[in-house]
Amino acid sequence: MAANGMEIKMVEWKRYDRQQLLDDVWSTPVSRLTKHYGLSDAGLKKLCSRLQIKTPPRGYWAKLRAGKKVPAKPLLSEYSGSPLNLNVLVRKRKQGYLPPSADMDPRLATVVHRESEPANKIVVPARLNNPHPFVKITQSALAEAALDQREQPATSGRLIHLKVSKPMQARALRVANTLLKAVEKRGYETLLDDRGVALVFHGLKYHFELYETCSRVKYEMTEADERRRQRGQYVFIPTWTFVPSGVLALQTRGGYGPKIMDGKRKRVEDLLNAFLIRVATDGVADLLRDEAHAEKKAEFTRQHEAWMTRKAKQNQELDKLKTLEDDAVRWQRAERLRQYLCAMSKAPVSSDELATKKQAVVDWGYAKADWLDPLVKLEDEVLDEELTEPRWMGF
Numbered sequence: 001m002a003a004n005g006m007e008i009k010m011v012e013w014k015r016y017d018r019q020q021l022l023d024d025v026w027s028t029p030v031s032r033l034t035k036h037y038g039l040s041d042a043g044l045k046k047l048c049s050r051l052q053i054k055t056p057p058r059g060y061w062a063k064l065r066a067g068k069k070v071p072a073k074p075l076l077s078e079y080s081g082s083p084l085n086l087n088v089l090v091r092k093r094k095q096g097y098l099p100p101s102a103d104m105d106p107r108l109a110t111v112v113h114r115e116s117e118p119a120n121k122i123v124v125p126a127r128l129n130n131p132h133p134f135v136k137i138t139q140s141a142l143a144e145a146a147l148d149q150r151e152q153p154a155t156s157g158r159l160i161h162l163k164v165s166k167p168m169q170a171r172a173l174r175v176a177n178t179l180l181k182a183v184e185k186r187g188y189e190t191l192l193d194d195r196g197v198a199l200v201f202h203g204l205k206y207h208f209e210l211y212e213t214c215s216r217v218k219y220e221m222t223e224a225d226e227r228r229r230q231r232g233q234y235v236f237i238p239t240w241t242f243v244p245s246g247v248l249a250l251q252t253r254g255g256y257g258p259k260i261m262d263g264k265r266k267r268v269e270d271l272l273n274a275f276l277i278r279v280a281t282d283g284v285a286d287l288l289r290d291e292a293h294a295e296k297k298a299e300f301t302r303q304h305e306a307w308m309t310r311k312a313k314q315n316q317e318l319d320k321l322k323t324l325e326d327d328a329v330r331w332q333r334a335e336r337l338r339q340y341l342c343a344m345s346k347a348p349v350s351s352d353e354l355a356t357k358k359q360a361v362v363d364w365g366y367a368k369a370d371w372l373d374p375l376v377k378l379e380d381e382v383l384d385e386e387l388t389e390p391r392w393m394g395f
Contacts, residue, residue: 015086019076022053026073029061050085052077105288107202111280114186115273122276124178124269128170134160134190134197135177142169150214150242161196161209165244172210172248175268179208179250182272199252201283206252210268213249213261214242250275258282327374334373341365 024033030044037044048055054074063070079086104112114120131139138160145153145162154163164172180190180197189200198205219241221229229235248268249261258278260271345362349355370378 014088016047016051016088018051018053018079018086021048021051022073022076025053025055030055050081052079052081105284107287108280108284112277115277120273122178122182122272124174124272128174128177131173132177132180134180134192135173138162138176139173152212152214152242152244157196158192158194159196161207163209163211164248165212168212168244168246168248172212175248175250175272176210178269179272179275183276186276199279201279202287204283204286206257206279206283207254208250208252210248210250213245213247215245216240216242252279330372330374334369334376337365337369337372341369 024036025044025048030041034040034044037047039047045055047053054077057071060070128135128139137158138155141155141159142153142162145155148154148163150163152163152165153169155161160173160176162169162172162176176197179199183190183199191198191200191205196207196209198207200206217240219238221235221237225235225237247262249259250268251257251259251261258275258281260268260275260278262268341362344358344365347358349358367378368380368383370376371380371383
């Protein structure tokens with residue numbers, strides 16, 4: 001249990017196993033897999049499409065039961081879509097919000113201790129006094145705020161994001177004003193960017209919004225609608241209309257981060273300290289994950305650098321061995337050439353002229369053998385010359 005006796009909805013992510021999904025949809029009809037994956041038939045088929053998993057064609061299972069020939073299960077193709085499609089959000093409810101005190105990170109323990117002190121209770125005043133600069137610009141923009149799909153005024157862009165009915169606007173602004181001032185009083189930063197207003201906890205941004213839940217009821221034609229219809233004018237009749245419930249909610253990160261809302265016993269105004277604990281808990285979890293990732297990356301870097309050092313030493317040894325082997329080959333060529341020249345010098349000739357020519361070849365050959373031999377390394381004016389082929393420049 002968290003401060004103020006609250007529980008938190010813990011949120012975590014996992015990755016889809018594409019191979020397992022492929023095996024499942026080719027071994028079991030989709031209608032029997034919906035409960036396991038928590039999706040409808042259509043939803044599971046859409047998931048397969050996003051993950052580039054081929055599904056059995058229409059009539060596959062009927063043909064299989066009838067003993068007819070059916071297509072074989074395809075091999076898993078390489079995924080080329082968005083990496084975000086591979087993630088699935090897992091929500092765990094009714095879990096303890098905070099770790100045991102002995103295991104609590106000091107950054108979180110500081111926030112929990114501070115927000116649990118009665119003297120630090122955040123109190124939202126009955127009237128908006130000395131509004132925060134972000135509240136001022138939002139208050140001014142509300143008069144011209146566009147309507148969202150629920151026909152409720154909604155602010156967006158470089159403002160505090162509010163999605164509340166007009167009677168709820170004053171309350172939402174007071175909550176936002178109190179929250180921003182309390183956060184800054186505690187030494188944290190607040191910022192305004194294109195995504196709205198954010199609380200900054202140890203470098204992590206928590207953009208927040210306040211919204212009012214609505215009840216969906218079947219639309220009933222008004223007298224004005226009926227009069228326009230009788231005059232022959234086109235009248236759009238929506239299926240539903242949305243009625244503001246008066247229930248206020250404060251959420252971060254588009255609903256995927258810490259969130260509080262009015263309940264039967266407590267309202268958002270009573271839960272702002274608990275909200276800051278939730279932000280701190282979520283933020284510390286992110287920080288610990290990033291720190292663990294950084295530690296693993298640093299360890300990988302150390303291991304990789306050690307591998308590179310050993311690999312460079314190994315390559316040096318291989319280069320030296322290759323040079324030695326090349327020298328051995330050149331020495332064998334030189335020795336074989338000398339043996340041949342020795343035999344040539346002993347071979348009889350029919351005239352003094354041929355003997356002179358043969359001796360010239362033998363002398364020339366011994367010089368080339370000495371050039372080949374790495375143990376002699378005799379220089380050769382012709383063979384050692386570096387030659388570069390001229391290139392035609394197209395004059």
